[in-house]
Amino acid sequence: MIIKHDKVSVLGLGKSGVAAAKFLATLGAEVEVFEQRKERAVCPEAKELEQLGIPVYFQPSTDQIVKDTSTLLVKNPGVPYSNPAVQKAVKQSIPVITEVELASYYIDIPIIGITGSNGKTTTTTIVGEMLKKSEVPALVAGNIGRALSDVVNDLEEKKWLVTELSSFQLKGTNTFHPKIAALLNVVPAHLDYHQTIDDYVASKAKLFQNLGSNDTAVFNYDNEICRAVAGKQNGTIVWFSIEHEVENGLFVRNGQMIACLNGQEQSIMPVKEIALPGDRNLENVLAATAISLIAGGSATAIRSVLTTFSGVEHRLEFVTTKENVRYYNDSKATNAQAAITALTAFTDPLIWIGGGLDRGVDFQELVPVLRDHVKVAVVYGQTASIMADRAKDAGVTTIIHATDVIDAVHQASNVARHGDIVVLSPACASWDQYTSFEERGSIFKQAVHTL
Numbered sequence: 001m002i003i004k005h006d007k008v009s010v011l012g013l014g015k016s017g018v019a020a021a022k023f024l025a026t027l028g029a030e031v032e033v034f035e036q037r038k039e040r041a042v043c044p045e046a047k048e049l050e051q052l053g054i055p056v057y058f059q060p061s062t063d064q065i066v067k068d069t070s071t072l073l074v075k076n077p078g079v080p081y082s083n084p085a086v087q088k089a090v091k092q093s094i095p096v097i098t099e100v101e102l103a104s105y106y107i108d109i110p111i112i113g114i115t116g117s118n119g120k121t122t123t124t125t126i127v128g129e130m131l132k133k134s135e136v137p138a139l140v141a142g143n144i145g146r147a148l149s150d151v152v153n154d155l156e157e158k159k160w161l162v163t164e165l166s167s168f169q170l171k172g173t174n175t176f177h178p179k180i181a182a183l184l185n186v187v188p189a190h191l192d193y194h195q196t197i198d199d200y201v202a203s204k205a206k207l208f209q210n211l212g213s214n215d216t217a218v219f220n221y222d223n224e225i226c227r228a229v230a231g232k233q234n235g236t237i238v239w240f241s242i243e244h245e246v247e248n249g250l251f252v253r254n255g256q257m258i259a260c261l262n263g264q265e266q267s268i269m270p271v272k273e274i275a276l277p278g279d280r281n282l283e284n285v286l287a288a289t290a291i292s293l294i295a296g297g298s299a300t301a302i303r304s305v306l307t308t309f310s311g312v313e314h315r316l317e318f319v320t321t322k323e324n325v326r327y328y329n330d331s332k333a334t335n336a337q338a339a340i341t342a343l344t345a346f347t348d349p350l351i352w353i354g355g356g357l358d359r360g361v362d363f364q365e366l367v368p369v370l371r372d373h374v375k376v377a378v379v380y381g382q383t384a385s386i387m388a389d390r391a392k393d394a395g396v397t398t399i400i401h402a403t404d405v406i407d408a409v410h411q412a413s414n415v416a417r418h419g420d421i422v423v424l425s426p427a428c429a430s431w432d433q434y435t436s437f438e439e440r441g442s443i444f445k446q447a448v449h450t451l
Helices: 014-026 044-051 084-091 099-104 120-133 148-154 167-171 197-208 224-230 279-294 299-306 336-343 364-373 384-393 405-415 437-449
Strands: 007-011 030-035 056-058 072-075 111-115 138-142 160-164 180-183 216-220 236-240 249-253 256-261 264-270 317-322 325-329 350-355 374-380 398-401 421-424
Touching (some): 007 084, 014 044, 014 072, 014 099, 030 044, 044 056, 072 084, 099 167, 111 279, 120 299, 138 148, 148 160, 180 197, 180 224, 197 224, 236 279, 249 279, 264 299, 279 299, 350 364, 350 384, 364 384, 374 384, 374 405, 405 421, 405 437
Parallel strands (some): 030 056, 180 216, 236 249, 374 398
Antiparallel strands (some): 256 264
């Protein structure tokens, strides 16, 4: 817990840094904020904090960030642990945490924590909608929407806090303790940050480190790494699976979504009535349904949500139809597996827009999917040549290089014919050209609407 006049350094602005700094100030801490990447002129967050009396420093030295008097370092999730200031803090035994850990010290309602390589935002959003429809008071925050530090004072009349959590956030936690914790899937991702798959999995697994026998852990039975993590935690396990009938959890039987919890089995609804397309979305739906039932949601409300919920922004989001060509924004697909999920959701051959930040990935797993689902590849960004090579390996005969997403939209539009589908599903992070996948997706949608 923060004691008045504690000297706390916040490393990195952005949503979590701003929220942490403001919250720490209300607790009476002496807060200083450090931003290593941005210039003051393009950082309105700095002015906002300085108006509150919180100093912000740009391009600071390591010694400025971590002083002998420092009691805590709250780092932006994206700041790597190889950062010199983080290394110095660790060496001096100064605790290094992320904003979700800080906020959790002051949250006294049960938390639902949801993580995974793919599907976090969709699943978290669905859980929020299911609980709302069930009239179970809940608030959604974390890696989606507002930062946890920003909602601490808004929880008085809520029964649940539903949180989306990334591996970056979880790696900086020690005491974070959800009542319900869910791991949707794990595939190799963010290895430029984590360096090894073992560190990535261990960071995800921190969601479960403080679970007790009265808590619930929800796992994907069809994912080998999820099963391995499940064997090392203490909560009551609830499974979900699209391939197997599980003893305690959610599964599919004869086209029906079935819930078997605490020995009681009930049919929730026919799978064909679920509005979200594709097997990966079916996994998200099973997970969300399991979580919602455990949290007190009703089957009636769950059915109502699933027959109408069509997705979240930037996740296989339908944009519009132009000259009988449909456009979809899947900018949130920041790794190969996420792009595979999007491309396999359609049966007709696609015009695919892919590319972005080069993290040293070869994207070989895309080849069979490109072969079966893509007729034109429009590639851009740092990985353009790699994506072009994979499309060539897959036998895609039309491969177009674009300068950025706007150019890619125009290039795709030029080759699209009646009935075609154009999908932005980059399989890469956005940071080579854009500040976030949200900015990338918004630019894509604007470009489509102005064709």
